[in-house]
Amino acid sequence: MLSRSAPRVRSRDFYSLFRSACLQQIRLHGQSTASPRIFPPTINELAAAPLPEDEVTVTGWVRTVRKLKNVAFASVNxxxxxxxxxxxLKHDQLEGLTTGTSVQITGRYEQSTKGKGQQDRExxxxNVQVLGASDGETYPMQKKYHGAEHLRQNAHLRPRTSSTSALLRLRSKTMSALNNFFDTQSFTQTHPPILTSSDCEGAGEVFSISTSTSSPKGAKDKGGFFGHSTYLTVSTQLHLEALAHGLGRVWCVCPAFRAETSLTNRHLAEFWMLEAEVAFVREQGELMTLTEEMIRHVAKGLLENPTAAAELAPYASPTAEGNDTKIDLPSRWRGLARDNWTRMSYTTAVNHLQHAVSTNLTSFKFPPIWGHALQxxxxKWLAGEFVKGPVFVHDYPAxxxxxxxxxxxxxxxxSEGATVACFDLLVPEMGELVGGSLRQHDAAALESQIEKAGMKAEEMAWYVELRKWGSVPHGGFGMGFDRFLAYLGGVENLREVVAFPRWAKHCKF
Amino acid sequence: MLSRSAPRVRSRDFYSLFRSACLQQIRLHGQSTASPRIFPPTINELAAAPLPEDEVTVTGWVRTVRKLKNVAFASVNxxxxxxxxxxxLKHDQLEGLTTGTSVQITGRYEQSTKGKGQQDRExxxxNVQVLGASDGETYPMQKKYHGAEHLRQNAHLRPRTSSTSALLRLRSKTMSALNNFFDTQSFTQTHPPILTSSDCEGAGEVFSISTSTSSPKGAKDKGGFFGHSTYLTVSTQLHLEALAHGLGRVWCVCPAFRAETSLTNRHLAEFWMLEAEVAFVREQGELMTLTEEMIRHVAKGLLENPTAAAELAPYASPTAEGNDTKIDLPSRWRGLARDNWTRMSYTTAVNHLQHAVSTNLTSFKFPPIWGHALQxxxxKWLAGEFVKGPVFVHDYPAxxxxxxxxxxxxxxxxSEGATVACFDLLVPEMGELVGGSLRQHDAAALESQIEKAGMKAEEMAWYVELRKWGSVPHGGFGMGFDRFLAYLGGVENLREVVAFPRWAKHCKF
Structure with missing residues (x-):
């Protein structure tokens, strides 16, 4: 049964191979010493490493069991x-191994004998030890197909499914790639505040906080715990601008909150935003380049990852045509990895849209009119049909x-003042993914913009003060992080990429 | 004036050197393609790279200006x-250069001529261009010494100070090191929810959320936006446990919130927590090892960083003795980098404390008594005086x-059941930094522990369900991330390591 093609290594050597791989990874991150590995190799690591000479012990959950005449197979994750x-397994080792059971199994890890499907190692x-039984009759996560709503109702058990765990690993890998990207671009990662007395967008759909009246201690404050109205942030931008005025280039991935009552699959009440702010930038083109390179870096990483596409493909949504064909993820990622994304002004975009209508190339529910928001x-038509790839639309009407x-x-x-130095990144099938702009850095002009917007000058005084001493031309962008993951993973509903999604009437657990 | 010792490189070569350094850093992070550099080299990067042959342009803020007879010097950050x-600078280039002014300066970057202080390049x-003036009369961030309270009152301008910016860069570097550490240990980074219907610790000091009554849209909901009471999380642990039951090893750095009315310098209403949860762990010793290696990894990175100590040293607090000597940061980091941290049981710790009192080695305000909390x-005595380094205390009374x-x-x-399989990490001068434990993974036993604690069974039903199908022995830990930074940076008050700190009656901006 021993494979002749793959060399085996003794356990001791196996762990040292492991250690040196980790060492190498850390070394080039700027640190010369590696931490030792603390826990045993994972199933993923065993699958990629040379075959060990000695027996190994793995732990995991049983996904499926298949019983043949003389032998049985279990899939463990x-x-x-x-x-x-x-x-x-032998038949007598099968006891208690139902879907969901957690197990510890010791054995020899070998090249598969022929004719046993796609697994090339087994x-x-x-020795088989059941750690936690799983009653097949009652377990809500059967191997059969479950609808998305059933899975969300069981969000606490959902990470045990192939689909949710694949999307959560995508989230983690994307975070790592972003950390790496911003490190190499000399950005400082920051944690702007979540609780705030400023309403960044002036949009009004904010959550307020209070100390719980059922709280044994917190109930006596006058004017609340903070002495005034306090909100959950809707965007960290204003605070990031303050940080950029000292640190130069800053970024964050932080939770943000909007009490949106609309129930689309593209909105959540609690969502994560990636925001970046850069001092000493004079053209929004530089920010578009930053956005483009950031997304391209993540996409290239996914294309180079040998397992990412295969792991995520089964959970991608059907294509827009509505047939059974699923979104082709590598093709989507290649679209993001391509150089020189198209850029066009809002005015040009409206011209293209109007031309497409007037030549019967397409039709829209809403007529495209200069000065109206892009629907x-x-x-979707601009990115999906016209450009067939990501497109920046810049200089929207003020x-x-x-x-x-x-x-x-x-x-x-x-005409002067009619448009602002901003951009949206549109991607096929999803539409807007990123929005960014240069910020008004002149104190007097900003004050007049605040007054014109009907906002309270005294609430914005600190923000204007950023421009009073050592103001700098600057700008940045915000990207819905969950939306980005949904696009990368090809899933339509943001709720699928979030471990415990929250939206109107939904905050279970 | 041209230095002979350092070779110069042409600008084109300079950028390509730059690019290849970034390429190398990315390559070993698992990705073979590097993103191009988008923005010009920073002052930090220029200082470390070969001297460029052509002129360079830098941007920044003026910290100080010194005018001599024939020449002037400005420090730009x-x-x-x-x-x-x-x-x-020449005298005629000085116009408008006061503290805080933002500038763009072009010139030759050269080896310093002798006798000009500690700068070895200048x-x-x-060409000097003022981008944003700064009125020296009104600017709240003068070069003179400002008290911490003055700086916090101007939190929006505080990132422009050497002290705050140094601590914010420490935060960023620590985040990068942690990302790297958990990547090499095969952990998945997650984002557990901030809004929750569960009160993890049962401590009661929670913030509730509601839609703002001043909101134009959100005011009509019955029972609130979510239809029931909803809180800001006090700890992500329970949700992380659910994630560990599918993903195996998970970690997060997330905001957490407590409506603490105590006003110590070690507590904030909004703070960031690092939490990790590991499936298939049977001894809390493994979790102590994980904690130890994680902190050691960060400490070693700081020790290897050529500028970290010098940059942070000026802002460290005086030593506990109350004299002018400041905490020696490299010595503190070496204490964390040392191998084999001491571990002792709570029972042993109490014995040591009692012995120290009875032999007049020290005295305490509170007598150490088995069954009482460690004060x-x-x-501080255990870590600072007795062990003189980090110490794990484990198996506290249930x-x-x-x-x-x-x-x-x-x-x-x-006696059986009297203690629990947990640990606290204590460090000199600060005390508790990390708390972790194995979690009860038996559903029936957990239900009885919930009842005994007087908690509502129905609220905890989902948490118990994690143990009903495929339960696994598991555990994890939580570390106050701001507290960790304060310890690494040697500052006493958590408010100094947070960009916009929030505590009772303080949520300005």
């Missing part, structure tokens, strides 16, 4: 990847955008 | 490190700890 370990069990159907943006440079086509 | 760039300005004075912990294994010294 430990959460380290989408690939299960195939375990070969564990021949010498989702417009955004009336469509928040108070803090810098007016565009004067041009021939648009 | 761009937030990339604590080291300012020394700029050599920029000979050929801060006890913790009555002192939350409901979810696993009882300790029976031993000779303590």
């Amino acid at each position: 430990d959460g380290s990847s989408g690939a299960n370990m195939q375990v070969v 564990l021949k069990a010498s 989702s159907e417009h955004e 009336s469509l955008k928040p108070f803090y943006m810098l007016p565009s440079l004067p041009s021939n086509t648009v | 761009d937030g990339s490190s604590g080291a300012n760039m020394q700029v050599v 920029l000979k300005a050929s 801060s004075e006890h913790e 009555s002192l700890k939350p409901f979810y912990m696993l009882p300790s294994l029976p031993s000779n010294t303590v």
Whole structure:
């Protein structure tokens, strides 16, 4: 049964191979000493390493059991990847091994003998220990197909499914890639506040906080715990601007909150935002380049990952055509990895949209009109049909955008002050993924923009003060992190990429 | 004036050197393609790279200006490190350069001529452009000494100070090191929910949320936006346990909230926690090892960083003795980098404390008594005086700890069920830094622990369900991330390591 093709290594050597791989990874991150490995190799790591000479012990959850005449097979998953370990068992080792059971199995890890499906390695069990039984009759996560709503109702058990765990691993890998990207671009990672007395967007759909009246201690405060109204942040941008005025280039991935009552699959009450803010930037083009390179870096990482596509493919949504074909993830990632994304002004975009209508190339529910917001159907057509890839649309009318943006440079086509130096990144099938702009850095001009927007000057005084001493041209962008993951994973509903999604009437657990 | 010792490189070569350094860093992070550099080199990067042959342009804020008879010097900082760039100016280039002014300066970057202090390189300005003026009369961040309270009152301008920016860069570097550590240990980074219907610790000091009554849309919900009471999380642990039951090994750095009315310098209403949870762990010793290696990894990184100690040293607190000597940061970091941290049981710790009192080695305000909580004075004596380094204290009395912990294994010294399989990490001068435990993984036993703690069974039903199908022995730990940073940076008050600190009556901006 011993494979001749793959060399085996003794356990001691196996662990040292492991250690040196980790050492190498850490070394080039700027640190010369590696931490020792604390826990045993995962199933994912065993699958990629040379075959060990001695027996190994793995732990995980049983996904499926298949009983043949003389032998049985169990698929065991430990959460380290989408690939299960195939375990070969004798019939008398099967006791208690139902879907969901947690097990510890010792045995020889070998090249598969022929004719046993797609697994090229398998564990021949010498010892099987059930750690936690799982009653097949009552377990809500059966191997059969479950609808998304059933899975969300059992969000506490959902990480045990292949689909949710694959999307949660995608989240983790994306976080690592982003950390790495911003490190190499000399950005400082920050944690702006979640509780705030400022309402960044002036949109009003905010959550307020109070100390619980059922609390034994916190109930006596006048004006609340903080002495005034306090909200959960809707965006960290204003605070990030303050940080950029000292640290230069800053970024964060932080939770943000909106009490949105609309129930689309693209909105959550609690969501994570990636935001970046850069001092000493004079053109929004530089910010578009930053956005483009950041997303390209993540996409290239996924394309280079040998297992990412296979792991995520089964859970991708059907294509827009509505047939059974699923979104082709590597093709989507290649679209993001391509160089030189298209950039066009809002004015040009509206011209293209109007031309497409007038030549019967397409039709829209909402007519595209200069000065009106681009509708989702417009955004999807621009990225999906017209450009067939990611597209930056820049210099939107000032009336469509928040108070803090810098007016565009004067041009021939648009009158001065009519548009602002901003951009949205549109991607096929999803529409808007990122929004960014240069910020008004002149104190007097900002004050007049605040007044024009009908906001309270005294609440914004600290923000204006950033411009009073040592102001700098600056700008940044925000990306819905969950939305980015949904796009990378090809799933339509943001609720699938979030461990415990929260939206109106839904905050179970 | 041209230095002969350091070779110069042409700008084009300079950028390509830069790019290849970034490429190398990314490559070993698992990705073969590097993103191009988008923004110009920072002052920190210029200081470390070969001298460029052509002129360079830098941007930043003026920290100080010194005018001599024939020449002037400005210190310029761009937030990339604590080291300012020394700029050599002619008198007629000084106009408008006061503390806080933002500037763009072009010139030749050269080896310093002798006798000009500690700077070994300087920029000979050929062109100086003021980007944002700073009125020296009104600017709240003068070069003179400001008290911590003055700085916190100006939290929006505080990142422009050397002290706050140094501590914020420490935060960023620590985040990177932690990302790297958990990546190499095969952990999945997760984002557990912030809004929750569960009160993890049962401590009661929680913030509730509601939709703002001043909100134009959100005010009409019955029972609130979610239809029931909803809180800000006090700890992500319970949700992390659910994630560990599918993903195996998980970690997060997330905000947590407590409506603490006590006003110590070790507590904030909004703080960041690092939490990790590991499936298939049977001894709390493994979790102590994980904690130890994680902290050691960060400490070693700081020791290897050529500028970290010098940058942070000026802002360290005086030593406990109350004299002018400041905490020696490299010595503190070496204490964390040492191998084989001391571990002792709570029972042993109490014995040591009692012995120290009875032999007049020390005295305490609170007598150490088995079954009583260790006071801060006890913790500090154990780590600071007795062990003189980090120390794990494990197996505390069950009555002192939350409901979810696993009882300790029976031993000779303590009766069965009297203690739980947990640990606290104590460090000199600060006391508790980390708390962890094995979690009760038996559903029936957990239900009885919940009942005994007087908690509502129905609220905890989902948590118990984690143990009903495929339960596994598991455990984890939580570390106050801000507290860790305060310890690494040697600052006493957590408010100094947080960009916009929030505590009772303080949520400005």
